[in-house]
Amino acid sequence: MLSAPPILWVLAGALLLAALAAPGAALADAGVARARVVDAYIEMRTQPGRGYPVFYVAERGEEIELLRQRTSWIQVRNRRGIQGWVHEDDIARTVDASGEPLALATASFEAYTQRNWEFGLLLGDYGDTDTLGGYLGWHFTRNLSVEVAAMENFGDTSDGRMLTGSIVHQLYPRARYSPFFTVGWGVRETNPRSTLVSTEDRTDNVASVGAGLRIHLYERLFLRLQYKHYAVMTDRDDDEEVDEWKIGISAFY
Amino acid sequence: MENRYQRVLLTLLCCATLSVQAQEDAAQSPLEVVRPQVERRDVRPAAIDRQDFEVGTFAGLLSIADFDADLVYGLRGAWHVTEDFFLEASYGLSQGDQTSFEKLSGGAPLFEDADRDYTYYDLGVGWNVLPGEIFLFGSRALKSDLYLLLGAGSTDFLDDNWFTVNAGAGYRLLLNDWLAWRLDVRDHIFDRDTFGEDETTHNIEVSMGLTVFF
Numbered sequence: 001m002l003s004a005p006p007i008l009w010v011l012a013g014a015l016l017l018a019a020l021a022a023p024g025a026a027l028a029d030a031g032v033a034r035a036r037v038v039d040a041y042i043e044m045r046t047q048p049g050r051g052y053p054v055f056y057v058a059e060r061g062e063e064i065e066l067l068r069q070r071t072s073w074i075q076v077r078n079r080r081g082i083q084g085w086v087h088e089d090d091i092a093r094t095v096d097a098s099g100e101p102l103a104l105a106t107a108s109f110e111a112y113t114q115r116n117w118e119f120g121l122l123l124g125d126y127g128d129t130d131t132l133g134g135y136l137g138w139h140f141t142r143n144l145s146v147e148v149a150a151m152e153n154f155g156d157t158s159d160g161r162m163l164t165g166s167i168v169h170q171l172y173p174r175a176r177y178s179p180f181f182t183v184g185w186g187v188r189e190t191n192p193r194s195t196l197v198s199t200e201d202r203t204d205n206v207a208s209v210g211a212g213l214r215i216h217l218y219e220r221l222f223l224r225l226q227y228k229h230y231a232v233m234t235d236r237d238d239d240e241e242v243d244e245w246k247i248g249i250s251a252f253y
Numbered sequence: 254m255e256n257r258y259q260r261v262l263l264t265l266l267c268c269a270t271l272s273v274q275a276q277e278d279a280a281q282s283p284l285e286v287v288r289p290q291v292e293r294r295d296v297r298p299a300a301i302d303r304q305d306f307e308v309g310t311f312a313g314l315l316s317i318a319d320f321d322a323d324l325v326y327g328l329r330g331a332w333h334v335t336e337d338f339f340l341e342a343s344y345g346l347s348q349g350d351q352t353s354f355e356k357l358s359g360g361a362p363l364f365e366d367a368d369r370d371y372t373y374y375d376l377g378v379g380w381n382v383l384p385g386e387i388f389l390f391g392s393r394a395l396k397s398d399l400y401l402l403l404g405a406g407s408t409d410f411l412d413d414n415w416f417t418v419n420a421g422a423g424y425r426l427l428l429n430d431w432l433a434w435r436l437d438v439r440d441h442i443f444d445r446d447t448f449g450e451d452e453t454t455h456n457i458e459v460s461m462g463l464t465v466f467f
Binding site for chain 1: 376
């Protein structure tokens with residue numbers, strides 16, 4: 001048995017303490033958003049999910065408090081204290097205190113085209129080795145974004161880690177199938193495997209060009225397919241050139 | 254010379270007519286009795302507390318192929334992207350005990366103690382395939398989810414990194430609006446060539462954890 005590092009127990013303890021100490025009711029009262037039903041009715045479910053039973057309907061004119069949101073579901077409470085979960089599309093059709101439609105960013109295709117942040121997990125092939133990693137992207141215009149990616153790959157003779165920054169240009173930001181082009185640069189660390197005769201680990205600069213396709217699936221989810229060509233600037237006479245193919249699942253915020 | 258006089262005169266004439274026109278315009282416009290005070294509506298997204306992220310710790314047993322089953326513990330975080338799918342990352346630590354051969358032969362150990370440390374991370378996608386409710390004491394209903402997981406990651410064991418595929422299933426029970434209890438069973442599958450030839454190993458982990466939604 002190994003002795004657990006104290007940091008983990010401290011973390012777990014802090015988590016539990018925070019969980020027990022944070023009063024759930026205090027959250028509910030401080031500046032809660034309110035809305036009024038203008039549809040004929042809206043359905044309240046017992047839990048956040050389309051399969052859960054509808055146990056109450058709030059009628060036109062009823063005022064509801066919006067307590068919290070989880071994925072596409074918003075927990076609401078009416079004046080009589082009845083609490084339930086309503087889909088965000090229904091909440092988007094309510095009005096605020098001034099009678100204006102409630103400003104609510106729903107997870108629609110429209111929101112996808114207006115996204116600021118995206119995050120995804122990628123898996124694929126880097127020069128005939130398995131590779132995986134994640135990336136974070138920030139869109140500063142509808143067409144242009146910057147991305148940071150951390151990747152690791154596993155080969156028979158060596159494995160490596162790579163940290164890269166890229167600029168990504170998408171041609172048609174409003175398209176469901178949206179192609180993009182990218183250029184990037186970064187660093188790569190290569191470690192020879194221990195079963196081979198020991199050679200030094202090495203760190204090289206890398207540059208890349210690539211192209212790919214984003215495909216919006218539904219709500220916040222989209223697929224990402226991409227190809228990149230890397231030039232690894234080694235100390236040896238020739239630079240390494242590597243092709244990389246990846247598929248990823250991403251979400252936007 | 255004559256041309257210049259003409260030009261100056263014409264310019265003056267133009268200016269005069271324009272200023273008269275402007276005066277007439279001012280006279281025709283109605284008196285402003287009440288200055289309309291239209292407040293610009295501030296369109297802000299409604300301030301709703303979003304709780305799509307889940308983080309927590311877990312501890313359990315990891316059965317390492319050719320080694321013992323040992324304590325495993327770590328951190329886990331998830332982003333609930335839709336009600337059906339979440340992206341998840343885990344980081345876990347364990348340690349391989351002596352292999353059966355080492356115990357039986359009684360000879361010198363095959364690996365240094367430091368190489369026996371088993372650390373892994375994995376990134377994956379979870380699918381809440383069976384959402385449900387648990388009824389406690391007849392009066393309370395707690396949300397539950399049975400989910401399937403598929404992911405990939407890296408295992409650092411016996412002084413090498415191995416590309417690892419993860420598959421598993423888990424059960425999440427929300428104890429209140431933001432605290433969840435989780436039970437996970439996953440198989441960490443990777444090809445290892447430590448004992449000469451490539452062999453696929455299955456390393457099964459059973460763990461429990463507490464997570465917080467925020």
